Every structure is written in C-alpha cells, then in structure tokens.
Amino acid sequence: MFSYPTSVDSLFNELARLSRDLGGPYGAWGMPASIRAAARGTFPAINIGASDDEVEVYAFAPGIDTSSLDISVQRNVLTVAGERKLERQPEAEYYLNERMSGTFRRVMSLPDDVDPDKVEANYRDGVLHIRMQRSEQGKPRQIRPQ
Amino acid sequence: MNEKTDMTTAERGRTLPRQGDGEIELLPAVDIYENDAGITLEADLPGVSKDRLDIQIDHNNLTIEGEVAVEVSENVKPLYADVRGTRYRRSFSLSPELDTENVDANLGNGVLSLKIPKRAELQPRRIEVKAH
Numbered sequence: 656m657f658s659y660p661t662s663v664d665s666l667f668n669e670l671a672r673l674s675r676d677l678g679g680p681y682g683a684w685g686m687p688a689s690i691r692a693a694a695r696g697t698f699p700a701i702n703i704g705a706s707d708d709e710v711e712v713y714a715f716a717p718g719i720d721t722s723s724l725d726i727s728v729q730r731n732v733l734t735v736a737g738e739r740k741l742e743r744q745p746e747a748e749y750y751l752n753e754r755m756s757g758t759f760r761r762v763m764s765l766p767d768d769v770d771p772d773k774v775e776a777n778y779r780d781g782v783l784h785i786r787m788q789r790s791e792q793g794k795p796r797q798i799r800p801q
Numbered sequence: 802m803n804e805k806t807d808m809t810t811a812e813r814g815r816t817l818p819r820q821g822d823g824e825i826e827l828l829p830a831v832d833i834y835e836n837d838a839g840i841t842l843e844a845d846l847p848g849v850s851k852d853r854l855d856i857q858i859d860h861n862n863l864t865i866e867g868e869v870a871v872e873v874s875e876n877v878k879p880l881y882a883d884v885r886g887t888r889y890r891r892s893f894s895l896s897p898e899l900d901t902e903n904v905d906a907n908l909g910n911g912v913l914s915l916k917i918p919k920r921a922e923l924q925p926r927r928i929e930v931k932a933h
Binding site for chain 1: 830831832833834835836841843845846847848849850870871872873874875876877878879880881882883884909910911912
C-alpha cells in the first residue's frame with residue numbers, strides 16, 4: 656500500500672534488530688541502556704543516530720508550538736524541553752485520554768565529540784530533527800604502517 | 802493481529818507494540834471524546850505526512866494507518882531508539898448512530914483529528930416536561 660524510503664526503512668529495521676540483540680529496552684543484563692534512558696511512553700520518544708560526520712536526534716513530539724521549545728547543548732548533553740497544551744473539552748465525555756499534555760523535558764548524552772556551535776533543528780510532521788556536527792579530531796583516521 | 806477497541810469503551814493504559822511479520826507496529830496514543838454533535842478522535846502520528854496516512858471505514862470498523870518518513874542522512878547508524886517501527890496502526894469499532902459518510906479528517910504537525918458526527922435524526926433531543 657505504501658512505499659517508503661529505503662534509508663529510513665533500513666535505519667529503523669537496524670534499530671529494531673539492535674534492540675532485539677540487546678534484549679529489549681533495558682539491555683541484556685536488566686540494566687538501563689543509558690543512565691538517562693526513560694520509561695516507555697515518555698514524551699517525546701527519541702531516536703538517536705550517528706555517522707562519522709554528525710549526530711542526529713529525532714524527537715517524536717507531535718502538536719507542539721515550536722516557540723515553546725527550548726533546545727540546548729552543553730558539552731555532549733542535549734536537553735529538549737517544551738510544552739504541549741491540549742485543550743480539554745469541558746462538555747465532552749472522554750473515553751480515552753492517552754495523549755500527553757503539559758510540560759516535558761528530556762536529557763540525553765551524545766558522543767563526546769559533538770560541536771555545540773554546529774547544531775541545527777527543524778520541525779516537520781511532528782518530528783523535531785536536531786543535527787549536530789562532530790568535531791574533526793573525533794573522526795576515525797586511517798593509519799598506514801610505514 | 803490488530804488491536805481493536807470499541808470507541809465508547811473506556812480503556813486504561815496502552816498496549817505495547819506488537820510484533821507481526823517481523824515488523825513492529827506502533828500503537829498511536831489517542832484521545833477520544835463525545836459530545837452531542839458526535840465523536841472526536843485525536844491521534845499522535847509523529848513523522849506521518851498526509852500522503853502516508855490511510856483512514857478506512859469499512860462495516861463500522863475504523864482503521865488508521867500511517868507510515869513514518871523522516872529524513873536520514875547517509876551512513877547514519879543507530880545509537881539509541883525509543884521508536885522501533887515505521888508503521889502506526891490502530892482500529893476501532895464504530896456504533897451505528899455515527900454518520901460515517903460525513904467524517905472530517907485533519908492532519909497537522911503529526912496530530913490527526915477525526916470528527917465523526919452522529920446521524921442528524923439520532924442526535925439527542927431534550928424532552929420538555931409539561932406541568933399540569
């Protein structure tokens with residue numbers, strides 16, 4: 656029914672495979688994968704990927720007014736905070752009320768060599784995409800024997 | 802394998818995404834409320850654009866499906882992931898008083914808003930009691 660870009664597909668499949676290999680969200684030994692890892696259902700859900708040149712963070716934060724967002728990078732720690740205001744209908748009867756309403760804040764540690772001066776962010780279809788360049792000295796170097 | 806919830810049955814908590822055919826289906830978070838005019842469903846579908854969203858109503862079954870498409874640069878390898886699938890899917894059974902011919906759907910910033918009106922002849926009417 657749908658066709659989707661192979662790059663996205665392969666990245667997410669890779670993520671699924673990785674999570675199976677690690678034995679679920681808490682890793683193979685029942686320990687959280689990261690000291691800042693959050694419980695399932697935390698808003699916004701976050702995916703992080705990296706190449707030799709950059710680190711990419713995707714925050715799945717639908718229905719946000721971007722002016723409420725506060726994104727900061729300090730050394731290698733990225734913080735995304737903001738607010739999602741959902742208007743509750745006072746006259747209506749609610750059957751399901753699963754969507755997060757209120758303020759949120761997520762902190763994540765990134766590879767040590769991200770450059771806090773080279774960060775760009777955009778928001779599209781409810782996904783906040785943050786791209787950070789990695790500094791030169793962090794890149795792998797080919798060493799040839801003399 | 803699809804999860805089905807009667808739209809007018811209260812349900813606590815969210816089911817964890819299930820795995821079928823090797824692909825992980827994501828269960829979108831929804832709010833559902835009813836007033837005199839009809840039922841409104843709001844679903845979080847981050848990463849889904851209008852052309853990758855499919856809403857079907859068939860024999861009183863409502864199914865919402867969407868594909869996540871985000872821009873990924875070359876050679877990016879995953880480090881951490883909360884979202885481990887690319888497809889959202891959730892189904893609901895509707896009730897006969899809902900007018901499925903006049904559903905209004907809106908998608909903005911990854912939030913789907915579906916308004917399903919009640920059939921005009923079935924909208925609640927206030928009965929005046931006459932005192933003698």
